[in-house]
Amino acid sequence: MSKRITSPQELLRLKDTFKSETELRGEPKAIQVIVHMGTCGIAAGAREILDQLMNLLIEQQIDTVTLRQTGCIGLCDQEPMFTIKDASGQETLYGKLNESKLRRIVREHILDGKPVTEFVVNV
Amino acid sequence: MRDLSLHILDLAENSVRAGASLLVVSIEEDPVQDRLTIVVEDNGSGLAVTPESATDPFYTTKKGKRVGLGLALFKGTVEQAGGRLVIDRSEHGGVAVKAEMQLRHIDRNPLGDLAATLSSVVCTNPGLDICCRLSVGEVKRVIQVSQVARQLPENARHSLAVARRVSEEINAALTELRATA
Numbered sequence: 005m006s007k008r009i010t011s012p013q014e015l016l017r018l019k020d021t022f023k024s025e026t027e028l029r030g031e032p033k034a035i036q037v038i039v040h041m042g043t044c045g046i047a048a049g050a051r052e053i054l055d056q057l058m059n060l061l062i063e064q065q066i067d068t069v070t071l072r073q074t075g076c077i078g079l080c081d082q083e084p085m086f087t088i089k090d091a092s093g094q095e096t097l098y099g100k101l102n103e104s105k106l107r108r109i110v111r112e113h114i115l116d117g118k119p120v121t122e123f124v125v126n127v
Numbered sequence: 128m129r130d131l132s133l134h135i136l137d138l139a140e141n142s143v144r145a146g147a148s149l150l151v152v153s154i155e156e157d158p159v160q161d162r163l164t165i166v167v168e169d170n171g172s173g174l175a176v177t178p179e180s181a182t183d184p185f186y187t188t189k190k191g192k193r194v195g196l197g198l199a200l201f202k203g204t205v206e207q208a209g210g211r212l213v214i215d216r217s218e219h220g221g222v223a224v225k226a227e228m229q230l231r232h233i234d235r236n237p238l239g240d241l242a243a244t245l246s247s248v249v250c251t252n253p254g255l256d257i258c259c260r261l262s263v264g265e266v267k268r269v270i271q272v273s274q275v276a277r278q279l280p281e282n283a284r285h286s287l288a289v290a291r292r293v294s295e296e297i298n299a300a301l302t303e304l305r306a307t308a
Contacts, residue, residue, distance in 0.1 A: 046140070
């Protein structure tokens with residue numbers, strides 16, 4: 005059985021422990037990739053894109069990227085999509101993603117810092 | 128949606144949007160009663176509308192949108208497998224979505240890649256704790272993301288490593304449960 009919490013101080017210490025653990029898991033990196041995970045995105049293959057992206061980041065030992073999710077932004081015909089937000093705050097929206105586009109975006113945008121303009125969705 | 132794990136991912140996205148810090152996913156296969164039960168619940172802000180409105184495809188609370196398909200699609204998927212969808216208040220304070228369907232129904236969608244669903248939620252939501260309860264017959268397994276994270280070395284406790292470990296543990300638990308039951 006779990007140990008009983010006996011004082012408010014103990015509860016606060018426990019809170020700090022869990023907070024530091026989740027902060028460690030989610031510490032912000034130079035580049036954020038925000039995957040659009042609304043119903044339309046999921047139906048169009050957003051989970052597979054995210055899964056492939058996770059594998060690429062692990063395989064290529066890229067540790068400068070934080071992954072996040074968001075919902076539908078009303079461009080359902082462009083799904084699956086993600087937004088890349090770089091260190092300067094510049095946002096680039098990529099649409100109709102597939103594995104070959106993803107590989108190019110990782111190589112050219114994430115590693116070399118050059119957006120792949122032909123895959124960009126202009127809003 | 129091709130499989131049930133994609134609906135679970137959609138429900139998880141709803142929980143994240145409702146500000147949840149805890150997500151509980153329970154999947155119970157009962158071969159004797161021929162029943163599959165999926166429950167997704169959270170401690171988020173709860174449902175602001177009636178369950179009937181929530182499953183109406185032409186009702187949404189999102190500004191600038193005219194349709195809200197997530198729960199309506201899930202309801203259709205569940206009903207086509209001889210089941211029913213119930214939306215209620217969770218004991219954790221948020222919403223509980225409970226889907227019961229016939230396990231061996233010819234039109235039941237496959238469970239799909241549950242490990243990929245939960246690992247994608249883990250790696251994109253570091254502040255969210257997830258408890259996954261799996262059971263086949265009488266055999267049960269529980270996987271809690273915060274516990275999985277604590278088992279990793281402190282310098283390797285980043286989101287991708289935690290997500291990968293969660294994925295491995297869920298796949299191992301499902302294989303073991305189906306072999307044992």
